[in-house]
Amino acid sequence: MVPDKDFTGLGDLRATHGSVRPKTRVGRGTGSGRGKTSGKGNKGQKSRSGYSRRPGFEGGQMPLQRRLPKRGFRNIFKKEFSEVNVGRLEQFAPGSEVDGVVLCAAGVVRKLGCNGVKLLGSGSINRPLTLKVQGCSESARRKIEAAGGNVKIIPSKGENKDSSA
Numbered sequence: 001m002v003p004d005k006d007f008t009g010l011g012d013l014r015a016t017h018g019s020v021r022p023k024t025r026v027g028r029g030t031g032s033g034r035g036k037t038s039g040k041g042n043k044g045q046k047s048r049s050g051y052s053r054r055p056g057f058e059g060g061q062m063p064l065q066r067r068l069p070k071r072g073f074r075n076i077f078k079k080e081f082s083e084v085n086v087g088r089l090e091q092f093a094p095g096s097e098v099d100g101v102v103l104c105a106a107g108v109v110r111k112l113g114c115n116g117v118k119l120l121g122s123g124s125i126n127r128p129l130t131l132k133v134q135g136c137s138e139s140a141r142r143k144i145e146a147a148g149g150n151v152k153i154i155p156s157k158g159e160n161k162d163s164s165a
Helices: 086-091 100-106 138-146
Strands: 082-085 097-099 117-120 130-133 150-153
Touching (some): 086 138, 117 130, 117 138, 138 150
Parallel strands (some): 097 130
C-alpha cells in the first residue's frame, strides 16, 4: 500500500465519497419521500407508535406452540450430579482425601455437575479413602466404610448448609 501524500494523521481520515448517506428524516413533508404516513401505510395497529408484537403471535390464529401436543414433564428442581462408581476409586492412594476437584484432575469425572459429585455403589474397593462428596448411595457408603474409609456429605454451592438431604 502506497501512503497518500495528503494523509498526515488519523484526524485526516474520511469516508470515500458516496459511502455515507444522510439519515432519512421521516415525517417531514411529502417532498421528502417519507412524509404523510412515514412509510407505515394507512391506519391499523402497526401504524401506531408503541406497537410491538409478542413472540409467537400469528395474527389471532392459534399459535404453533399451542397447536402441537405437549409431552412429558421437566422437573425444574432436578439436581444434576457427576456420578462416580466406587470401583473407579481404586486408583487413589490408601488414606488419601478425595473430593470433586481431585476426581476431575485425575480424569475420573470429565466435568463437575451443577450440584457436585454423587457416589454410586457399582464395583468394589479395598483401600481406605476419605471422600468429600455432595451425594452418596447407601451401598457405596457401606462398601467404603467396610474398606476402612469414610464419606463426608458436603453441601453443593447453591444448597443451604442447614438442610439435610
